[in-house]
Structure formats: structure tokens, C-alpha cells
Amino acid sequence: MPFEFLVALRFLREGRMQTLLIMAGVTVGVAVVVFITALITGLQANLVQRTLGSQAHIVIRPPEEVARPTLDRASADIAARVESRAQRLRSIDQWEAVFARLAETPGIVGASPMVSGPAFASRGNASKSVAILGVDAELYRKVVSIEDDMVAGRFRPSGTDAVIGIELARDLGVAMGDKIRLATAGNREDLVTVVGMFDVGTKDLNRRWVFTSMKLAQNLLDLPGGVTNIDLTVSELFGAEATARTIAGQTGLLAESWMQTNAQLLSALRAQTASTLTIRVFVTLIVALGIASVLVVSVVQKQKEIGILRAMGASQGRILRVFLIQGGLVAVVGSILGSAIAAALVSLFARFVRSADGSALFTPLLEPSLFFTTWLVALATGVLAATLPARRAAKLDPAQAIRST
Amino acid sequence: MSTSVLSLADVHKSYNVGTAVEAEVLHGIDLELAAGEFVALIGPSGSGKSTLLNIIGLLERPTSGKVRIQGEEVTALDDTGLTRLRGRTLGFIFQFHHLLPAFSALENVLMPLVIERGRRDAEMRERAAALLDAVGLANAAEKKPAELSGGMQQRVAIARALAVRPPLVLADEPTGNLDTHTGDDVFALMRRFNEQHGSAFLIVTHDPRLAARCDRRIELVDGRVVAGAR
Ligand SMILES: Nc1ncnc2c1ncn2[C@@H]1O[C@H](COP(=O)(O)OP(=O)(O)O)[C@@H](O)[C@H]1O
Ligand SMILES: [Mg+2]
Numbered sequence: 001m002p003f004e005f006l007v008a009l010r011f012l013r014e015g016r017m018q019t020l021l022i023m024a025g026v027t028v029g030v031a032v033v034v035f036i037t038a039l040i041t042g043l044q045a046n047l048v049q050r051t052l053g054s055q056a057h058i059v060i061r062p063p064e065e066v067a068r069p070t071l072d073r074a075s076a077d078i079a080a081r082v083e084s085r086a087q088r089l090r091s092i093d094q095w096e097a098v099f100a101r102l103a104e105t106p107g108i109v110g111a112s113p114m115v116s117g118p119a120f121a122s123r124g125n126a127s128k129s130v131a132i133l134g135v136d137a138e139l140y141r142k143v144v145s146i147e148d149d150m151v152a153g154r155f156r157p158s159g160t161d162a163v164i165g166i167e168l169a170r171d172l173g174v175a176m177g178d179k180i181r182l183a184t185a186g187n188r189e190d191l192v193t194v195v196g197m198f199d200v201g202t203k204d205l206n207r208r209w210v211f212t213s214m215k216l217a218q219n220l221l222d223l224p225g226g227v228t229n230i231d232l233t234v235s236e237l238f239g240a241e242a243t244a245r246t247i248a249g250q251t252g253l254l255a256e257s258w259m260q261t262n263a264q265l266l267s268a269l270r271a272q273t274a275s276t277l278t279i280r281v282f283v284t285l286i287v288a289l290g291i292a293s294v295l296v297v298s299v300v301q302k303q304k305e306i307g308i309l310r311a312m313g314a315s316q317g318r319i320l321r322v323f324l325i326q327g328g329l330v331a332v333v334g335s336i337l338g339s340a341i342a343a344a345l346v347s348l349f350a351r352f353v354r355s356a357d358g359s360a361l362f363t364p365l366l367e368p369s370l371f372f373t374t375w376l377v378a379l380a381t382g383v384l385a386a387t388l389p390a391r392r393a394a395k396l397d398p399a400q401a402i403r404s405t
Numbered sequence: 406m407s408t409s410v411l412s413l414a415d416v417h418k419s420y421n422v423g424t425a426v427e428a429e430v431l432h433g434i435d436l437e438l439a440a441g442e443f444v445a446l447i448g449p450s451g452s453g454k455s456t457l458l459n460i461i462g463l464l465e466r467p468t469s470g471k472v473r474i475q476g477e478e479v480t481a482l483d484d485t486g487l488t489r490l491r492g493r494t495l496g497f498i499f500q501f502h503h504l505l506p507a508f509s510a511l512e513n514v515l516m517p518l519v520i521e522r523g524r525r526d527a528e529m530r531e532r533a534a535a536l537l538d539a540v541g542l543a544n545a546a547e548k549k550p551a552e553l554s555g556g557m558q559q560r561v562a563i564a565r566a567l568a569v570r571p572p573l574v575l576a577d578e579p580t581g582n583l584d585t586h587t588g589d590d591v592f593a594l595m596r597r598f599n600e601q602h603g604s605a606f607l608i609v610t611h612d613p614r615l616a617a618r619c620d621r622r623i624e625l626v627d628g629r630v631v632a633g634a635r
Contacts, residue, residue: 002524014507308503311464312517312565313492315485399464402499403455 004318007309008325015298019330022294026334026378027341029287033280034342034374038364039349040276044269046362048237051265052258054200056112056143056231057240060098060247061254062090089117091226098251099230107243110142110233115217117228119184121164121210123172130168130210132182134217143231146198146211152176153196157211162192165206166199182210184220192216284377288385291327295389299323299396306393307401320394327386328379335378339371409476410573410605411438411461416470418456418628430456431628433470437635440572441603443596444633445616448625454609455577457625461607462575463491475572492521496566496604498595500578503562504550510561511537511546517568536564540594556587560594567598574598576608580615588612 012019092098095113102111115134120127137156141147146155150163153176157163162180174180174194183189192212199206218224234240240257248255259266299306306319346364355361418431430453438444446454459465460472463479472479475494479487496517497503504513515533519525537546540560550558559579566574576595580588592615599606608619616622623633 003519006519006525010507304503305505305507308505309516309520310488311462311491311497313488313520313569315488317485318520399459402459402464402503 003314004321004325007322008329011298011302011305011322012326012329015301018294018298022291022330023334023337025290026287026331026382027337029283030335030338030374030378031341031345032338033283034339034366034370035345035364036279037276037370037374038342038346038366040272041367041370042362042364044272045365047265047269050201051262052237053145054149054202054205055258055261057234057237058232058244058247058255058257060092060102060230060232060251061228061256062092063252063254089221089223089228091223091228092230092253095227095230098253101251102230102232102247105243105247107234107236107239108232109235110139112136112139112143112231113214113227114140114229114231115214115221115223115227117184117217117221117223119182119210119220121168121172121180121182123174123178123180126172128168128171128207130182131208132184132217132220133209133211134214134221135211136214137211140211140231143233146200149198149200151197151199153194155196155198155211157195158213160190160192160216161195161213162216163196163198163211164194165209166197167203167206168208168210169194169197171207182212182220184222186222188220188222190216190220284381287378288381291330291382291385292388295323295327295386296392298326299389299393302393303396303401306396307398310396310398311402316394319396320390323390323393324383324386327382327384327390329382331378331382332375334382335375338378339374342366408440409437410440410442410474411436411607412471412473413437413461414471414473416457416460416467416472418453418460418465419468422468429468429628431460431467434628434630435634436623436630438573438605438607440605441599442605443599443620444605444607445619445622446607446609446625447611447613447616447622452625453628454625458575458577458607458609461573462495462497463487492517493569494571494573496569496571496574498559498562498566498574498576498579500581504558504565506550509547509549510542510553510557513550513561514564514568517565521569533564533568536567537561539598540564554587556583556591559583559587559591563591563594563598567602567604570602571604573605573607576606578609578611580610580612588615592618 099111099113102108112135117132119130119132121130122128135157137158141155151166153163155163164180169175172180176194176197178194179191180194181189181191214227218226234243238259241259244255244257247253309319343366346366350363353361413434413436416431416434417429419427419429421427434457446457448454456465460467463474474490477490479490482490505516508516511530511533514536515525515529518529518532534543534546537543540563542557542560542564545553545557550561553561579595580591583591595606595608596618598604610616621633624631
């Protein structure tokens, strides 16, 4: 075993109480950091899942008509008048080309064209205002995990089969296999069969959304061959806004990310992330101070030994490393213990903290990368915290240390 | 003078230089020690014996003057150079044993070897065990210093000082707090190693009987060598 490890281990073992204390400090620190981070990560994943489970990360639309280059933009009253005019349904120009290009863009993991517009759904005397969403079921499933929200049937809008929300089904009094009538402003109408029902967790959407095939929606909305928007899923959730801006710049289309449409959620997430970071920074600081102060005391107590080692030919560098290694060892052992405690806390949390109906509120996320980074930070903290005491030890005057018996 | 293991020329040492309490402790020491010599350093308390030993031991720097160890001039060496030279050529025995309390007797003896080579290996163990055997402590190898008597601790310290077979061993009152009988044993042990290995010894002692049994006596009074410089 190298000299430095041999001596560092022995010094730690000799300083029992102190060693236990700093190790406990690191253990608690690591446990707190890992547990809090897992908790917040889990909570955020849960929030994001709830919000974005039924929503695309980025929605691409045709540009607003007002944004025509020939228009005199300085003329405010014209702009106001143009804006106030209801936007008529328009298709994305040459959407197939745009779609093909998006599908190949790195960072985009799913793309789904959609034909959507307002309509009335009726059965007997009951009539409700709805939004028709004409999709390719296969593509749409890759963008939104709607399949998870199905309470009856499957998500298979095709031909004249439609999938509606549970609220609409209740309002119209329809059951699976029943037919409903969809009518649009242009006096176009069609009979569709309800083959599935969903509950996306939002009453309003459960009441308004009617999924049909693209072809049916194109007919009803008078957009032959067109699509009104393209929904995208990105791999990097928080990169959605940047991706959206890039797409808008490249295509001249409107691209809106979830970060724009859910500004409040985003700022809540950011605030959580910031507070976790604050906790992590302060815990790390406290642990570092603990390690440093205990090692400073240890250097004073070990003056004589350090003097003897120097007299026997141990260089300043060697003495320095002996104390750096002590900081590192304490950090490594504390990290392992702390991680184990955090993992235990997480499983306790998942077991006992439940909502009123007994279902799990959310699961704290223990990612391997969390352990990895925490260990690295702990190790760096241990070694850095040991720097000051280690320097003092190395600079100790051996003659003085030996004389002071 | 190739057989000179130690040579001091006009060595001065002052403490607290540049302050109101500046005091010169050594006033121009000239000294020679030949290889294999067994020399006593005597003098009243406060005369500067420990200071001189620390300077020779490269633990302190002289304020002025030249120190040569094994022919190597040390004034120009930096801390790393001093440390290396110290580890290679010098063995220390102190009055208060100064063993490492966290390590066993055997580990204390092999520590200079571990420091010299950077790591511990099996061959060192044998050498250290042989040394412990030579000082009559084969049975105490695994004991911690606290479990050993003063005389035993000092014998471990002697074994440790000889681990790297240094050409010069410095001993500061090695028998100072041992009873006469144990002190004689320890002294005899140093003499034996001196004869067997040829290491030179410079021993600070207050015991005139022991001093009389050395090859030569250097006497220090008030920071000056008054007898035995050569
Ligand atoms: N670090 C120091 N600072 C100031 N004075 C010192 C220091 N070390 C020793 N002295 C002084 O130097 C003188 C010689 O001390 P020392 O070498 O220990 O003598 P001895 O070993 O012969 O008893 C004493 O007066 C002592 O007080
Ligand atoms: Mg003294």
C-alpha cells in the first residue's frame, strides 16, 4: 500500500470520534442532497407528465396572416383591424415537405400532423361545441401518450371511427359503439362511431376533444390534403423553446413550445430547481466546513507525528497528500452510506406517502447519474476541504514539532 | 577527507532574527565526524546541543555557515532536497522515543523504508523484523508503542533509526529518561550497531559514564565548542 494511504487510513482509524463525526456529517449531507434531489426530480417529472402528457412539446402552425411582408407594419390601426379579424382555417404550406424535414431534425423524436378546427357534436337533441382533431393514430401516439389515458376502447381514430373524452360522452349520453353527428360551419357533416374514450385529466379537454382520422377532419373542415398544425416531441424537454425558435427561423412558420404555453409551470419548475440547487450548495458548504474544521484539529493533534514522519524523510508533498486523502476517504465512505440512506428514504416515501385514495402521489426519481454526480461532488468537496489543513500540515516546522514534547 | 560523514564550518544559529528578542544560540561551530565514529556531544542544559543536532539533522537551517553531509553541501538544497538527503543518510533517536502511536512496533521500524520507496512491500517486513529481533523485541512486533516500556520504545526507535542503514545516526539524549540499567542496555545496543554496520553516531548525553565510553567527546558551552572538535 502506498505510504500516503497507509498513514491516512491509520490516522483516521486513530482519531475514532472525529472520524465518525465527519463521516456522519458527510453521510447526512449526501443523504439530504440525494433525497431532496430525487424528490424534486420525481415531483417535476410528475408535474411535467401531468401537463405534457396530453400536450405536444412544440406545435407548428401557419404564420398569422397579418405577418405578410407587404403590409405596412407601422400602420397600427390596420394591424389592429387585421388582428381582430377571426383567423380562418389555413393549411401549412407544403406541409409534407416541412414534415419530412422535421422528422430528420436531430432532437425531435416524434412528429404528428393534425387537422383541427371547431365543430358541433350532437346526438338526438344534445349538441356540444367541440374541437375536431384529425390525426394519424400511429404518429400521434409517438407525440402524446394518449394511450395511457384511455378509459375505454383503444386510441384508433380511422375511417369514420372517433375517440372522444369521457365528459363529452356523458354530456351527449353516448356509450362505446354509439354514433354521433359532427357538423361544421360550412354545413358539412358526418356520422362517426365512438370506438374509444379518454380521460386526460382536464375536464375541459375531456369535453372538447374529438379525435378522428385526418381524412374525415379534412373533409369536415374543408381543407383537402391540408393540415393545420404539426405536433412535435423533443428529446430535450427544456430545449423545446430553442428548438421551436430554430424551426420558426428555418421555415417561417409559427412554432410554439410548451414553455411558452405553460409559462407558469415553467417558472414553478425553475423555482424548484433553483431551491434544490440552493439546498445542495449550502449542504455542500456545511459539509466542507465540517471536514475542514475537524481536519484542522487533527493536524494540530498530529503535530508530533508529522514532525517524526518529516524527520524520517517524508516530503512536504507526502504529508500534504496524507491529509488530502483523509478528506477524500471520508467523502467516499460518507457518500456510500449517505446514498444508501437516501435510497431507503426514497423507498419509505414511495411506500407511505400516498394520496387519499391510496395511490402513490409520485415516485422520487433516483437516477444513477444523481449518485454519480453526488459522489463526484462529495469527493471534490472532501479533497478541497482538506486542502487548508493539509497545507498547514505540510508547512509544519518539523524541528518545532519534535521539540514540543 | 572522503571518509568525513559530517563537517560543519563556522555555523551560526540565531532565533527570532530581526526582532527585539533575537538571540544567537550557536556562535560559529566547526566540527568533523569521520565515517563510523561513535561520538558523544556533551554540555550543560541550554548550551545548544539540540539546536546543533537539529541543524545537522537538516530539520533546521543555520543562520550562516556551511554544513556538509557525506560531502554534500546542504545550504543550497531546497526542502525537497533536504528531505531526500535526510531520508537517505540520517537516522534519528530522540529522548522521548517519538514513535508513531498509531502504528505497531514493526510498522514503526519499517516506516523509513516505506517513505524511501513510497510503498510497503513484503521484503521490508523481513528487514524490519530482523532489526526488531536484533534489538531483542521479536515478540513485541505487533504491539503498539503505548503497550511497551520506555526502554523497549527506545529500542524500537533505535531499530527504526537503522532501518535505511544510514551513515549517520543522531541521538538526542536517548537514555535521558531511562533508568541506569536500561540506559546502559540501550547504549550498548547503539555501540553494537555502530560496530556491526559502521554507522557513525552522534549522541547527546548528560551521563558522564556513557560519554566516557564513546570514541570522542565534543563539549559545547554557551553555543561554542570548547573541546573535542577534532
Ligand atoms: N525555537 C526556538 N526559539 C527561540 N529560542 C530557542 C528555540 N529553540 C531553542 N532555543 C534556545 O536556544 C538555546 C539552546 O537550546 P537547546 O539547543 O535546546 O539546548 P540544549 O539541547 O543544549 O539544552 C536555549 O536557550 C533555548 O531557549
Ligand atoms: Mg536538548
